[in-house]
Amino acid sequence: MTNEQRTLNTVEELDALPVGALVQTVEIDRFGDSRQYHEKVSTRAEASWLTLDPSDRDDGEYPSPSGWVWNTAHGFGTPREGRVVVLFTPDPEVVSS
Numbered sequence: 001m002t003n004e005q006r007t008l009n010t011v012e013e014l015d016a017l018p019v020g021a022l023v024q025t026v027e028i029d030r031f032g033d034s035r036q037y038h039e040k041v042s043t044r045a046e047a048s049w050l051t052l053d054p055s056d057r058d059d060g061e062y063p064s065p066s067g068w069v070w071n072t073a074h075g076f077g078t079p080r081e082g083r084v085v086v087l088f089t090p091d092p093e094v095v096s097s
Helices: 010-015 066-074 092-096
Strands: 005-010 023-029 032-040 050-053 083-089
Touching: 010 066, 023 066, 050 066, 066 083
Parallel strands: none
Antiparallel strands: 005 083, 023 032, 023 083, 032 050
């Protein structure tokens, strides 16, 4: 288990994380910041990340691609200041067991 706290610079870095990784997206705007948490659940490009939101009744039903997760921090068509931070990366030998 690796508890990192590194900020990713590209969506390709987000794609390269292993299944089981946890990231935090932080969108910063004039009202403050908005944080979301995501877990990588698949290597399928079109549906690899789940948003972890205990208040969402549909949580876990609709995985999203890395580009969508990236845009939650950096804006959907409107550039925003934000960041994607790696919170946890599982050990490869634990994931493959």
